Every structure is written in structure tokens, then in C-alpha cells.
Amino acid sequence: MTEKRTDFKMLKPSRPVGIIGYGAYVPRYRLPAKEVSRIWRGGSGGEPIKEKSVPGIDEDVVTMSVEAGRNALARAGIQPEEIRAVWVGSESHPYAVKPTSTIVAEALGVTPYTQAGDFEFACKAGTEAMAAAMGLVGSSMGDYALAVGMDTAQAKPGDALEYTAAAGGAAMLIGPAEDALAEIEGALSFVTDTPDFWRRENQKYPEHGGRFTGQPAYFKHITGSVSRLLEELDRKPEDYAAVVFHQPNSKFPRRAARELGFTSQQLETGLLSPRIGNTYSGSAMIGLTAVLDRAQPGELILMASFGSGAGSDAISFLVTDRIIARRGRALSTEDYISRRTEIDYAQYVRIRGKIALK
Amino acid sequence: MDIPRHWRLNKQRYALTGEVCPHCQAKIFPPRDVCPECGGEAKTEFGFSGKGEIYSYTNIYNAPEGYEENIPYTVALVKLEEGPMITAQLTDLGDQPLEIGMPVEMITRKIRSDGDERGLLIYGYKFRPLVSA
Ligand SMILES: [Zn+2]
Numbered sequence: 001m002t003e004k005r006t007d008f009k010m011l012k013p014s015r016p017v018g019i020i021g022y023g024a025y026v027p028r029y030r031l032p033a034k035e036v037s038r039i040w041r042g043g044s045g046g047e048p049i050k051e052k053s054v055p056g057i058d059e060d061v062v063t064m065s066v067e068a069g070r071n072a073l074a075r076a077g078i079q080p081e082e083i084r085a086v087w088v089g090s091e092s093h094p095y096a097v098k099p100t101s102t103i104v105a106e107a108l109g110v111t112p113y114t115q116a117g118d119f120e121f122a123c124k125a126g127t128e129a130m131a132a133a134m135g136l137v138g139s140s141m142g143d144y145a146l147a148v149g150m151d152t153a154q155a156k157p158g159d160a161l162e163y164t165a166a167a168g169g170a171a172m173l174i175g176p177a178e179d180a181l182a183e184i185e186g187a188l189s190f191v192t193d194t195p196d197f198w199r200r201e202n203q204k205y206p207e208h209g210g211r212f213t214g215q216p217a218y219f220k221h222i223t224g225s226v227s228r229l230l231e232e233l234d235r236k237p238e239d240y241a242a243v244v245f246h247q248p249n250s251k252f253p254r255r256a257a258r259e260l261g262f263t264s265q266q267l268e269t270g271l272l273s274p275r276i277g278n279t280y281s282g283s284a285m286i287g288l289t290a291v292l293d294r295a296q297p298g299e300l301i302l303m304a305s306f307g308s309g310a311g312s313d314a315i316s317f318l319v320t321d322r323i324i325a326r327r328g329r330a331l332s333t334e335d336y337i338s339r340r341t342e343i344d345y346a347q348y349v350r351i352r353g354k355i356a357l358k
Numbered sequence: 359m360d361i362p363r364h365w366r367l368n369k370q371r372y373a374l375t376g377e378v379c380p381h382c383q384a385k386i387f388p389p390r391d392v393c394p395e396c397g398g399e400a401k402t403e404f405g406f407s408g409k410g411e412i413y414s415y416t417n418i419y420n421a422p423e424g425y426e427e428n429i430p431y432t433v434a435l436v437k438l439e440e441g442p443m444i445t446a447q448l449t450d451l452g453d454q455p456l457e458i459g460m461p462v463e464m465i466t467r468k469i470r471s472d473g474d475e476r477g478l479l480i481y482g483y484k485f486r487p488l489v490s491a
Contacts (some may be wrong), residue, residue, distance in 0.1 A: 103481060341452035
């Protein structure tokens with residue numbers, strides 16, 4: 001080990017930590033982008049993805065987090081009472097006041113001796129919860145913490161975001177590195193005050209800065225977190241078997257990969273947005289689950305989230321032998337994606353609650 | 359509004375938590391503290407696997423108050439792997455035809471809103487066709 005730099009920005013707890021179990025969730029319904037285009041653009045114009053996932057009428061961030069959490073617990077093989085924190089990151093918590101996390105913790109059997117809280121930071125709320133979980137486990141205050149990134153994203157009808165605003169996400173059970181299926185080598189965050197996307201209190205749909213969402217927001221922050229993390233870990237893009245970025249569409253993550261020196265092969269396994277859309281807080285984390293489903297021991301994986309407002313969390317993982325025995329204990333991300341029922345715009349409008357019954 | 363009742367039922371409803379009889383090992387759901395098989399006291403908590411099969415089912419087109427936004431939907435008698443039979447709504451059916459004996463699994467879903475859109479959200483168990491890997 002070289003002499004420790006004094007200007008290190010990387011998060012690396014004194015007690016090594018990693019992912020003990022992971023779980024994905026994607027609802028079964030799919031709205032093809034051409035349906036949105038048919039209604040709002042007369043079927044003309046390109047589409048940013050093929051289709052997006054849509055939650056059933058009885059699903060929300062609570063129910064989806066419970067299922068992803070159960071999958072993470074099954075893979076980890078620990079008892080729910082051993083979990084010391086349940087943190088759910090989302091921008092579509094069902095209640096304005098009343099935590100999602102207490103309901104999830106109760107359903108998973110974690111209550112009552114636990115931390116619980118809801119995280120918000122646009123699309124990076126889930127990875128912020130992961131960083132907090134690294135801190136809790138890394139300081140030995142607890143052995144296990146569950147961090148969830150999950151959303152049922154809403155977009156204004158006809159808005160460009162309606163093509164991609166989707167539902168899904170993942171749960172990551174963080175614990176000591178000696179029991180991890182993927183050790184965390186380090187994490188690094190890059191955050192500035194950037195007004196690219198927002199939603200005011202009591203407003204149903206978000207506003208966004210159009211083209212302003214690209215260069216000064218998404219690309220600047222992801223490049224900022226990833227390049228600094230690689231530098232501090234003394235790694236190069238080619239060291240990684242796979243890389244996962246936040247996926248608001250198909251184009252942005254491809255361009256970010258190219259600009260940072262990653263190949264399309266490194267990006268492909270975790271690039272789910274063409275088939276499920278942008279799952280907001282779930283986006284980077286569910287991409288990571290798809291990569292873990294296929295990863296081999298010894299491989300390195302890099303994940304970088306992006307949240308508007310704005311910030312990016314980059315995390316570097318080293319896959320261990322335990323991945324082999326654990327990944328088959330729950331449904332794979334591909335199992336969920338291929339469980340698919342196509343709906344049209346009318347069904348979409350109904351199940352998303354856009355029809356007033358009274 | 360019956361907040362205390364909803365709250366007391368959270369555990370059994372969110373995760374299918376029942377009881378096991380310490381005398382004859384019968385698995386009990388919903389929990390009732392007395393074994394329906396041997397009449398003995400049974401207060402030991404038991405977590406059901408959530409796996410079962412459809413025993414019978416019926417489609418609902420006229421929903422009771424609070425369930426209107428779900429119609430049409432299907433209610434089934436589900437025989438749990440561990441023995442007990444329970445009534446629950448089926449969900450996520452997609453375009454799969456339903457059959458007696460079809461394997462199903464428990465999931466936690468939104469059951470309804472207590473009152474209007476200002477009310478408490480009630481979560482609980484439903485069943486869906488077993489998703490295979
Ligand atoms: Zn008995």
C-alpha cells in the first residue's frame with residue numbers, strides 16, 4: 001500500500017464492507033414508447049427507448065421495495081432481525097408524511113430494533129442510502145443495513161419524460177466484507193447545486209431544464225465522480241468487467257461510457273433502460289443487479305448513479321466466490337424483465353390513476 | 359376508519375405470519391392462539407413460505423366499497439403448502455389462463471385506501487402465478 005494521500009475524497013470505511021445480498025424488482029406491465037408517440041405525436045418522431053415498465057394498480061414504492069428486500073434477504077441468508085437499518089431512497093414515496101421504510105421494515109420482519117428512514121435526492125437517493133449503509137456497517141455500529149432505490153416515476157402526459165418514466169429498482173444488503181458477494185473497494189460522490197430537474201411540494205409532475213439536463217448535469221457529475229474514483233483507486237477503465245451508469249434513456253449512458261473510456265461491451269449487461277425505461281432511484285442499482293447475476297469471482301464492477309439537483313455516487317466493487325452460491329436463491333433481474341405484459345396507452349392511463357373515478 | 363384494527367393486523371397481513379401448534383405441529387392461519395386440529399393452546403409464531411395452489415376462484419365485477427378501482431379482479435381460495443386454506447385476491451395475472459391447482463406465491467400489495475385519497479393505505483397479502491426462474 002502506498003502512503004495515504006491527504007486529499008483523498010473516497011469513502012472507504014476502516015472496517016471493509018460489501019454487498020451480502022441483492023434483489024431486483026420490475027413490475028410486469030410494459031408501455032411501448034411508440035404508444036406514447038401514437039397519442040402525442042401522431043406516431044412520428046424517434047423514441048428514446050423501446051418500452052418502459054409500468055406498475056400494477058396495487059403496486060407502489062412500498063410493495064416493490066418489500067419484494068426487492070425479500071430477494072436481497074434470500075440471497076444473503078441472514079435473519080431479518082440482524083438488519084440494523086432500512087433506508088429507502090425514492091422520489092415517489094406513497095406518503096408525503098409517513099415513512100416508506102417503517103412499512104418495508106415491518107413486512108421484512110426487521111422491526112422494532114432498527115434504524116429506518118426515507119432518503120430523497122432525485123435519482124440518486126438509493127445510492128446515497130448505500131453510502132450511509134457503508135458508514136453504519138463500516139463503523140461497526142451494526143453488521144447489516146438494507147439500502148433500497150425504488151421508484152414509480154410519473155411524467156406529465158405528453159412530456160418527453162413520459163416515454164421513459166418507469167417503475168422498478170433494487171435492494172442492496174450491505175454487510176462486512178468477509179461475508180460479501182461483492183466487496184466495496186471505495187465510493188466517491190460529486191455534488192453541486194445544479195437546477196436541471198425539480199418538482200415543488202404538492203406538484204404532481206416534475207419540471208426540467210430541457211437540454212440543460214445533459215452536459216452541465218448528467219455528464220459533468222458522472223464524469224466527476226467516476227474519474228476521481230478511478231484516480232484514487234489507481235484503476236483504469238479497462239480493469240473493469242462491467243460498468244453501470246444511471247440510465248435516463250439509452251443514449252446518455254452510452255455517451256458517458258465512451259467519454260470515460262469504457263467500451264460498449266462493458267456497458268451492455270447493465271444497460272436495461274431500452275427495455276424497462278428510467279427507473280429513477282432504481283436505475284443504476286437495478287443495472288448493478290443484472291451485472292451481478294452474470295458476474296464471475298474476481299471481476300471488478302463500477303457503478304455510478306446520477307441524481308438531479310445534482311450529484312453522482314460512484315462505487316467500485318470486487319466480486320467474490322460467494323456470488324456463485326448466492327445468486328440463484330432469488331429471481332434474477334432477467335426473470336423479472338422477461339415476465340412481460342404489453343399494455344396500450346388507455347390501460348396505462350387507467351392503472352397510473354390518471355382517470356378520476358369521482 | 360379503524361386504524362387500531364389495521365395496525366394490529368399488520369404483521370399477519372404483510373408477511374403471512376401465523377402460528378404453529380406445539381402439540382400436533384399443525385400450521386395455523388390466521389393466528390387464533392388455539393389449534394383448530396387438537397384444541398390445544400398454540401401461540402408460537404410461524405412464518406409461512408407463501409407458496410400454495412389455487413383451490414377455487416371467482417371473478418369480481420361489482421366490487422365492495424373501497425375496491426372499485428381494481429375491477430375486474432379475481433378472488434381465490436388458496437391452499438397453502440403448509441396446509442391452511444386462505445381467501446385472497448389474485449394479481450399480476452397478465453394473460454395467463456387460470457386453472458385449479460395452479461401454483462401461486464404470496465406477495466405484499468396495496469389492498470385499498472381506507473376512505474378517500476386522504477386515508478391510510480392498507481397493505482396486505484395477495485397471490486400471483488408463481489414466477490419461475
Ligand atoms: Zn394442535
